Amino acid sequence: MFDIVIIGGGAAGLGVAQAIYKRQKGLKIAIVEPAAQHFYQPAWTLVGAGAFDIKQSVKPMVKVMPRFVKWIQSAAAIFHPDQNSITLENKDILQYRTLIVCPGLCLNWSAIEGLEETLGKNGVTSNYRSDLSPYTWQLVQQLKSGVALFTQSAMPIKCAGAPQKAVYLSCSHWEKQHTLSNIKVQFHNAGATLFGVAYFIPILKQYMDRYQVNLNFSSNLIKVDGAKKLATFANTHADGSITSTESAFDMLHIVPPQCAHPFIANSPLANAAGWVDVDPHSLQHIRYANVFSLGDAASSPNAKTAAAIRKQAPVVAINIISYLSGLTSKAIYNGYGGCPLTVENGKIVLAEFAYNGELDPTFKFLAPHIPRRFNWFIKRHLLAIVYWHGLLRGREWLVKTKVE
Ligand SMILES: Cc1cc2nc3c(=O)[nH]c(=O)nc-3n(C[C@H](O)[C@H](O)[C@H](O)COP(=O)(O)OP(=O)(O)OC[C@H]3O[C@@H](n4cnc5c(N)ncnc54)[C@H](O)[C@@H]3O)c2cc1C
Known part of the structure; x- marks a missing residue:
């Protein structure tokens, strides 16, 4: 007992x-x-x-x-x-x-036909698995031209910003390498909006435009043919009808359905x-x-x-x-949750919000929608310390709990 x-x-x-x-x-x-x-x-x-x-x-x-x-x-x-x-x-x-x-x-990889056979090869990767995130970086570095597809499955998923973080950081690298104009980037989101808290959408959209990302909403990855490098999406339309489209890819970053x-x-x-x-x-x-x-x-x-x-x-x-x-x-x-949106390598929009999309920033004197190097420093250097030596050791830094 x-x-x-x-x-x-x-x-x-x-x-x-x-x-x-x-x-x-x-x-x-x-x-x-x-x-x-x-x-x-x-x-x-x-x-x-x-x-x-x-x-x-x-x-x-x-x-x-x-x-x-x-x-x-x-x-x-x-x-x-x-x-x-x-x-x-x-x-x-x-x-x-x-x-x-x-x-x-649960990460439901098997819900996407053909995915398990090809994950980790043929240019198919996911930051949602520790062993595959280094493969993402390998693919990003190797790609000099072609088509890069990024997906987001239906909500709820853990870290809802992570699918688009992969888009921004990859594009930021290609921009620095001057190869971005040779790479067609598509983001397929099974949901209907770019981010759950409307306040952050304009700045995220600005970055999507800067990187010339082709945005596809209500577009859900259902099948991958790794050998042929083909991805199939189910697209839900306003009238409720569903059609499917195929897209060839050179790199495919997947966020699997979660349950x-x-x-x-x-x-x-x-x-x-x-x-x-x-x-x-x-x-x-x-x-x-x-x-x-x-x-x-x-x-x-x-x-x-x-x-x-x-x-x-x-x-x-x-x-x-x-x-x-x-x-x-x-x-x-x-209902507090936080999502450091890595809009470029070196800058982050630190999205912190509570229930009903209410903004709840830790640093109240900083406008939350501005991409900042300070936020990158926090994410890159401090948050791992906060995790290993704070949360996992019972140190509740900057956490105030309301008791009734
Ligand atoms: C790519 C990625 C990026 C992310 N980025 C961020 C971010 O920037 N900021 C942020 O705050 N969060 C981020 N997250 C989300 C964050 O990591 C998760 O929300 C958090 O780890 C959830 O913690 P948890 O303890 O609920 O689940 P987990 O950390 O997944 O732990 C669950 C544990 O339960 C165990 N378990 C499973 N089944 C059983 C069972 N039957 N019996 C007993 N134990 C079991 C597992 O082995 C595991 O150890 C990210 C996640 C991913 C994947």
């Missing part, structure tokens, strides 16, 4: 464990995490642009797993929230007083879309009061980012301790 069982030792699982320990020592906490390595995923966009060393985006799990938790190296398989227990893949059953569900989300893990979607914890069904402000489960969720697995409609987790972790920590102590005080999450 554990006081707290945490499912997933990613950014959310390790961050929330530290946030709890910071506030209350002595609780019996287990983290269920099958993986032997922990990844700092926000670096992969920079790796794909030759601006970050892939080796610095990964650490052995044992090095980041807190000493005060019991690490159970298996995968969670079946939830029994009415019995306060969970069955693991190794068939063990864990009993808990409270549960935090944060195993991230909730089936072991969550098929459990009593899920909402209709498969995510852990939590109150968006308290991050407490709607039906099971001793269950909480944060990070990419949660149903809260924030941007699925590590930036969001920095603000969510203290909220869940306060609320779970409050629950275990029989108190009613509640910490409130405002």
